[in-house]
Amino acid sequence: MSKIGLFYGPEGGNVERVAKLLAEKIGFDRIVVHKVKDCEAEDVAQYSNIIMGISTLGKHTWSSDNSGNDWDIFFPKLNGLNLKGKKVALFGLGDHIAYADFFVDSMGDLADSIILTGAEIVGQVSDEGYEFGDSRAFREDKFVGLPLDEDFEDDLTEERVENWVKLILPEFE
Template sequence: MSKIGLFYGPTEGNVEKVAKLVAEKIGADLIEVHNVRDIETDVVVQYSNIILGISTLGKHTWSSDNEGNDWDQFLPKMNGIDLKGKKVAIFGLGDHIAYADFFVDAMGELFEVVGKTGATVIGSVSDEGYEFNESRAFVDGKFVGLPIDEDFEEDMTEERVDNWLKIILPEMK
């Protein structure tokens, strides 16, 4: 397997915590971890297998009016890049209690952008075991990636990551 590029943002929070967990479980010899704040898209296109991690803090924080999020700066740079032939898996963090109407919406937004790059998105997840009202990341009866709620379901994160890795890693050969 070629090295996997894991790209996440923001730093110093739950997204970084989950990114480090994913990297640890995959193994340092198979993955390189990058914060989107510190790179350009030419780094992303170097990888055949890509994992993207993003958070949704609520509609008021992920809207285009907010320019403080690392992804708000990086996402526009992804428009027009060519990821044909590459596999992309996405994980997203959200709060299913306070933001049940926007649960992991940013993961859905990221999925839409990645879809325009020609990449193959892998790692969709059933909604079984999740409680939420609405989500832009819930498409055709599944989440477009791995939803994580570190605020209220931290005890489920490791098992959810393990199960997700069983889905994506065989496809990243």
């Protein structure tokens, strides 16, 4: 298997912690971890198998200018990128209590951008065991990737990551 490119943002905090946990579970010899704030589109295009991680910001930031967010800076770089024939798995962090009607919405937005590149999204997850009101990342009875809540369900993260790794690795072969 070729190396997997893992791209995450923002730097620091829970998304970075989960990215490092994923790298550990997959194996540091099989994955290269990148902060999206330091990347260009070509950095993504060099991989056939890609993982991307994003957090969903709270409502207090949605109405403000959020141009400093790592992904807000990187999203435009995906425009026109051709990832046809490549596989992308997504993970997203959100708060299923305070933002139950927006749970991991940014993962859904990222999926929309990735679909436009021609890549195949893999690693969809059932909603079994999740409580939420609504989510742009929930489609056709599944999440587009792995949803995690580090605020209220951090005790479930390691098991969810382990199960997801078992789901995505065969897709990357």
